[in-house]
Amino acid sequence: MKSRHFLLAFSAGMACFWSSVSGAAALEKTQQTLADAQQQAVAKQQQIDSLDSKIIADHQQYLDTLRQADLLDAYNSQLEKLITAQQQELNSTEQQLASLEQTELTVLPLLEQMQAGLRRFVEADLPFLQSEREERLQRLDNLLSRADVSLAEKYRQLLNAYQTEVEYGRTLEAYSGELIGAAGSREVNFIRLGRTALYYQTRDGQESGIWNAGSGQWDSLPDSQNVAVHKAIQLARQQVVPDLLTLPLPAITQEVQP
Template sequence: MKRVLTPARSVIAATLVAGLTLPAVAQGQLRPALNTGEQATRNAERTQERINQLDDERSDMVGEFRTLLQRKQAAELYARQQEKVVESQRRELASLTDQLGRVDEITAQTVPMLLDLITDLEAFVEADLPFRLDDRRARLETIQTAMDSADVPIVEKYRLIIEAYQAEMEYGRTVDTWPETVTIGDNEVKVDMFLYGRVALVRMSPDRRYAQRYDRATREWVDVESKFKADIEKAIKIAQGRTTPGVIYAPAAKLSVE
């Protein structure tokens, strides 16, 4: 802090200079004045120090005030942003409440549609080629059980039906073979079933003694000509992965859709 020469100091300095030339009596009379001036100087210094201290405190308070003002502005900005978020949440809640209020109505409209889908699927399975009927009918029974259960959500019922339709669709582009024991005449015969999509369904015993195809028109199994047996055997081996893929010939009837 820069010190300045106050008027009191100037007077004292001048008096000291003059006192050097005064007699002792005059100096004795001058002493009280000097003491008074010196005391005034110390008081002025203390006053100045207090002013400096107050100025420093003022600067600190100004800095603190600015910091608090910035925090206040940031808090106000955050509060405004949160108000927008809360308002958005209120709108979303109102929308969800409205949707929940319409759940029963939607369910009442959806259930008849799902039942129609199941009825159509059951009719399709019974009218289709008779392959893997146990698996396909079991799938339909699972769906029907789910439809009759109040604990199964409507979305789960819908998922089961869609998966059943997808499975039936996959059969249409699948080449598959599996063993079965069937009744031919009065005999129980082990045969290899062969499914070529929905184009043909044939079965043949490993010894080639029995070879039949399913006739859509009569819905009966009919014997195939001997010339097809080699091709059927080859097709079964290809489906089993026992030989390399090749051109497959299978007996098939014309498919008509009414």
């Protein structure tokens, strides 16, 4: 009887032991399941956070793209206005160039006529400062033929030459130069009385002459006029105080206007 009771007790204990072991295993499995579920939840949350961040970044990029598109639209609109204004200015410039070409076709022949008239005037005038005046005429000839000089500059230079020639008619001037005659070439002093008369006198003051426009030659003056010519030369050079001149006038005068 005791052996039977012992077996029953042993069986009951073993049952409890295995029941306890089975419960612990179930608990451990449950905990592992919970741990796995928690890890999966963390991973899902990380995925959600990553997607949320990407959505925010994409939205910001979208807003930036919209702003850039607005800026490009504004820039294109401004650029279009600028291009239109430049095209209008280009059209205006082309019209002005066409008008300028037409003006040059009209004015340039006039300038050439003025230059030719000035040359004829100098050639018919008293033969004073011939080298200087010829050089001025040559510069004007070269200027009128240059394409890189504006029409206004050509006109200005031509007017300056006319003004210089006009000034000669209102001044008394003495200068040294070369006198070419039948006896050869010699250095003399010239005295110009406006455009009324032109005289010369040798360096020693012993010979004087006056230009005869009618014959185109120099006429000798009496020795009695040497003092008057010398005094005029001194007066023109401001070597003496102003005084009345008693110079002889040419028998034939030729008046020309520039």
